[in-house]
Amino acid sequence: MPACSIETPAGFGGLFRRKTTMYLGETAGLTLGKATRDAFGETLCELGGKRPEIVTVDADVGNSTRTEPFALEHPGRAFNVGIAESNMVSIAGGLAACGKIPVVASFACFLLDNAFDQIRMSVAFPEMNVKLVGSHAGISIGEDGPSQMGIEDVALACSLPGVTVVVPSDAACTAAATRAVIEHQGPTYLRVGRGKVADIYTDGIEFELGKAITLRDGGHATIIANGLMVAGALDAAATLAEEGHDVRVLDMHTVKPVDEAAVAAAARETGAIVVAEEHLHHGGLGSVVAQTAAALAPVPMEFVDVGDVYAESGDPAGLLEKYGLTSERIVEAVRRVVGRK
Amino acid sequence: MPKALNLAELKAKANEIRKLIIRITTEAGSGHPTSSLSATDVVTALYFGGFMKYDPANPKDPGRDRFILSKGHACPVLYSAMAEAGYFSVDDIMTLRKLGSPWEGHPNMKRLPGIEASTGSLGQGLSIGIGHALAGRMDNAGYHVYVMLGDGESGEGQVWEAFAAADKYKLGNLTAIIDRNGYQQTGATEDVLDLGDLAGKINSFGWHVQTIDGNQMEEVVDALGAARDVKDQPTAIVANTRKGYGILPVLETTGDLNFHGKPLPEDLAEKALAHLSG
Ligand SMILES: Cc1ncc(C[n+]2csc(CCOP(=O)(O)OP(=O)(O)O)c2C)c(N)n1
Ligand SMILES: [Mg+2]
Numbered sequence: 001m002p003a004c005s006i007e008t009p010a011g012f013g014g015l016f017r018r019k020t021t022m023y024l025g026e027t028a029g030l031t032l033g034k035a036t037r038d039a040f041g042e043t044l045c046e047l048g049g050k051r052p053e054i055v056t057v058d059a060d061v062g063n064s065t066r067t068e069p070f071a072l073e074h075p076g077r078a079f080n081v082g083i084a085e086s087n088m089v090s091i092a093g094g095l096a097a098c099g100k101i102p103v104v105a106s107f108a109c110f111l112l113d114n115a116f117d118q119i120r121m122s123v124a125f126p127e128m129n130v131k132l133v134g135s136h137a138g139i140s141i142g143e144d145g146p147s148q149m150g151i152e153d154v155a156l157a158c159s160l161p162g163v164t165v166v167v168p169s170d171a172a173c174t175a176a177a178t179r180a181v182i183e184h185q186g187p188t189y190l191r192v193g194r195g196k197v198a199d200i201y202t203d204g205i206e207f208e209l210g211k212a213i214t215l216r217d218g219g220h221a222t223i224i225a226n227g228l229m230v231a232g233a234l235d236a237a238a239t240l241a242e243e244g245h246d247v248r249v250l251d252m253h254t255v256k257p258v259d260e261a262a263v264a265a266a267a268r269e270t271g272a273i274v275v276a277e278e279h280l281h282h283g284g285l286g287s288v289v290a291q292t293a294a295a296l297a298p299v300p301m302e303f304v305d306v307g308d309v310y311a312e313s314g315d316p317a318g319l320l321e322k323y324g325l326t327s328e329r330i331v332e333a334v335r336r337v338v339g340r341k
Numbered sequence: 342m343p344k345a346l347n348l349a350e351l352k353a354k355a356n357e358i359r360k361l362i363i364r365i366t367t368e369a370g371s372g373h374p375t376s377s378l379s380a381t382d383v384v385t386a387l388y389f390g391g392f393m394k395y396d397p398a399n400p401k402d403p404g405r406d407r408f409i410l411s412k413g414h415a416c417p418v419l420y421s422a423m424a425e426a427g428y429f430s431v432d433d434i435m436t437l438r439k440l441g442s443p444w445e446g447h448p449n450m451k452r453l454p455g456i457e458a459s460t461g462s463l464g465q466g467l468s469i470g471i472g473h474a475l476a477g478r479m480d481n482a483g484y485h486v487y488v489m490l491g492d493g494e495s496g497e498g499q500v501w502e503a504f505a506a507a508d509k510y511k512l513g514n515l516t517a518i519i520d521r522n523g524y525q526q527t528g529a530t531e532d533v534l535d536l537g538d539l540a541g542k543i544n545s546f547g548w549h550v551q552t553i554d555g556n557q558m559e560e561v562v563d564a565l566g567a568a569r570d571v572k573d574q575p576t577a578i579v580a581n582t583r584k585g586y587g588i589l590p591v592l593e594t595t596g597d598l599n600f601h602g603k604p605l606p607e608d609l610a611e612k613a614l615a616h617l618s619g
Contacts, residue, residue: 055479079475081509087502090465094472097450097457098403098480102472117462118499122469126450126459 004045004069006038023317025198025231027327028238033199036192036227037135039171041066043178044103048074051182053101057081059088064194065105065135085115089130093122096129101182108134108150108191116156123187124160131181132157132189137167138278139306139323140228141194145313150191151306155283157189158256164188164209165256167277167285169230170200173253176207184209191227193278195316198231200251210254212262218246221334222266222273224289226252229276229304235327240334247334258288260296267297272337276304276330300340302333343426345391351558354425355385359587360617361421361431367610369438372446375585375592375600377418379522379556380489383580384408386561387487388422392569394484397427400454406484407473409458411466412491412520413447414602419456420444428455464497466490467517471507474515485569489518493525496534501546507575508547515575516568517548520555522584524599540579548577555580588613 023032048054048070055077062068062080071078081088085106092102104111111134112119123130137150157165164184168174174192181188200215207213215230216237225233233249240247248270250262266273273293275286286303293299306323320326346354358381366372387393393406410419420434436442443452447461458469470488477484490500507515525533536542544550549571553560561580568576585592585600591613592600605613 076479079510081502081506084499084502084506086464086499087468087471087506090468090499090503091472091475091506093465094458094469094474095476096472097469098473098476100472100476100479118465118468121459121462122465 003073004042006041006066006069007034023198024228024320024327025200025234027235028231030198030200030231030234032196034171035194035196036168036171036174037066037194039174040133040178040190040192041069043175045069045073047179047182048077051101053099054182055079055095055100055102057088057092057095057102057104059083059085059106059110061106064107065133067103067105085110086118089115089118090122092130093126093128101129101131103131103133105133105135107148108137108153109148112150112153112156120160124163127162128187129185130187132187133192134189135192136194137191138193138227139311139319139325140278140316142316142319143313146310149311151278151280151311152283153191154255154279154285155287158283158288162186163256164254166209166254167191167226168253169227169251170197172199172201172205173207173251176205177253180207180209193228197228200230200234207253210257210259212259213251213253214248215251216247216249218248219270220245220247221338222248222250222270223276223330223334224250224252224263224266224273224285225276226255226285227278229278229325232325232327232330233276236330236334239327239331252285252289255285255288258292260292263289263292264296267293267299271299271341273299273301274304274330274333274337275301278325279305281305281308300337302337304329304333343389343395346389348558348562351385351390351562354389355381355558356587356617358385358418358421358425360614361424361434362417363588363605363610363613363617365421365434365437366417366604367607368435370604371438372417372604373414373602374417374604376412376415376491376522378587379582379584380415380418380520381587382556382558382561383489383518383520384418384422386558386565388426390562390565392565393487395426395455397455400428403480404482404484407457407470407486409460409466409470409473409486409488410448411460411488412463412494413460416448419448423455463491463494464499467500467503470515471503471510471512474507474512475510477514484514486515487518488515489520491525492519492521492523492530492536492539493533495519495536495539504543504546504548511573512575513572517575517577519577519579520582521579522582524584524601526601528599543577543579548575550577550579552579552581555582556586588616591616
């Protein structure tokens with residue numbers, strides 16, 4: 001096995017353990033692939049061999065965030081500072097000031113929420129070339145419960161001037177996004193998840209930061225999604241297609257800067273937008289798309305997200321169902337929004 | 342590396358810098374002169390005592406020594422020292438805090454060459470310094486990193502995260518100077534959050550610690566020299582200072598020996614300048 005290879009064991013975390021529950025992307029005929037954190041960790045480890053400026057700064061969760069293979073390959077370039085997220089982020093700011101490319105990873109909630117002021121002052125304001133990576137994002141982490149769920153991270157990251165925010169949907173998208181944020185000069189936030197997700201880009205991916213990917217075209221409405229909800233959007237589109245309605249599906253992997261042209265075109269050409277994301281209602285992709293559409297081409301919109309609540313412990317599939325992050329909810333939202341055209 | 346001044350010259354330089362601090366904050370109508378005055382002797386020694394290697398004409402030189410003012414509100418002392426060192430002019434820093442001026446109320450590295458970190462949210466500078474020190478070690482760059490913190494600032498948990506991490510990595514190229522002036526914003530540190538045996542605490546984190554009178558140039562110079570000679574562990578200097586040192590008789594007339602975060606009114610500024618000239 002190559003040094004950088006990581007594989008979350010089948011059934012680990014139980015995201016799709018419940019055989020009775022379909023996984024997001026199943027209706028669309030997608031097969032389960034790697035967890036996005038695994039794809040991130042592998043790609044980081046590979047890039048580490050090519051880019052000597054890359055260093056990691058961790059806070060005792062490198063085996064969870066998947067920076068560990070990099071750290072094992074490059075021990076002199078990996079700094080585990082203990083459970084001290086504030087320190088971790090500011091150290092990365094100093095390393096970046098000296099020309100390093102620090103990759104700073106923790107659970108999304110601990111990184112963004114615990115060290116937000118350090119991200120503001122040690123990274124965003126001085127425009128440091130720091131690569132923030134939040135793993136275990138969303139409610140689909142499951143049993144560990146709400147204290148470990150990063151569901152306000154995208155809003156926090158997007159609030160910071162100059163920070164590029166990326167929420168990839170599958171393993172291939174994550175690998176491409178990891179390369180892109182390392183290439184990008186400036187602070188970035190990359191959000192990855194814990195459990196296995198459906199493979200969307202089995203035939204390769206053309207990835208560009210800030211450029212939405214059109215996965216399906218149609219004029220009935222547009223579903224704009226990111227993260228694991230892209231697979232749900234494809235399910236919904238498949239269901240609606242059987243009813244004779246073609247919907248456009250956009251993978252809006254970059255939340256900031258959002259692809260304004262793609263949002264405006266979706267609004268003008270399809271007349272209705274549904275946004276689907278694994279994040280709180282306020283401040284995430286839904287807010288960003290709504291602001292964009294409101295300014296450029298206002299159309300009826302609906303939102304499928306976690307809402308304005310904290311979730312709970314439970315199996316991931318059950319949680320996604322209970323908190324409304326399903327393909328069915330997206331289908332319902334499309335029906336509602338088309339009715340408002 | 343600028344030529345090292347002798348003790349008498351250093352004291353005179355510190356006096357000039359103190360005058361600039363008073364002038365630019367009174368001109369600005371706001372700012373933190375007393376927080377700057379307590380730190381003046383240490384900052385003067387760093388820039389003019391032959392400790393820091395730097396070149397105002399090449400502020401991004403990868404081999405330069407770094408000074409990070411973690412207690413960023415004391416930037417009048419930094420701007421004044423850097424003006425004296427030739428990074429910019431006295432006229433420049435007279436624009437302190439004015440709209441359009443890069444000499445902002447707290448240091449902004451994006452706008453000023455030679456500023457190593459954008460500070461102002463207390464607690465982060467030592468961690469940033471660790472980043473510089475780790476990078477310097479990786480690159481065999483040979484530079485030394487100096488970070489100045491406030492004593493009130495040491496209430497921030499992140500400062501102690503940083504003390505612990507610097508010990509883990511045995512950063513002999515890192516020196517923290519704590520401006521132990523005994524006051525923070527709302528009163529004496531002992532009343533707001535008692536630091537207890539600060540030197541002992543830092544020492545227990547694995548640091549080499551010296552405690553000095555940070556307003557006596559002889560002691561400052563000796564301590565910085567000793568810190569530079571310690572190669573296998575990070576070094577701290579607990580600099581016992583007086584907030585507003587240099588103009589204490591003038592401050593005494595106000596009944597406020599903290600005099601935190603406000604400039605001297607014109608009449609007091611004149612008295613202070615006269616006192617410093619006398
Ligand atoms: C994180 C943070 N909290 C609060 C403040 C507001 N503030 C500015 S200066 C100061 C007191 C600092 O005291 P100390 O570190 O002892 O510095 P001194 O002014 O005494 O040199 C405070 C509370 C701040 N700048 N940053
Ligand atoms: Mg103080």
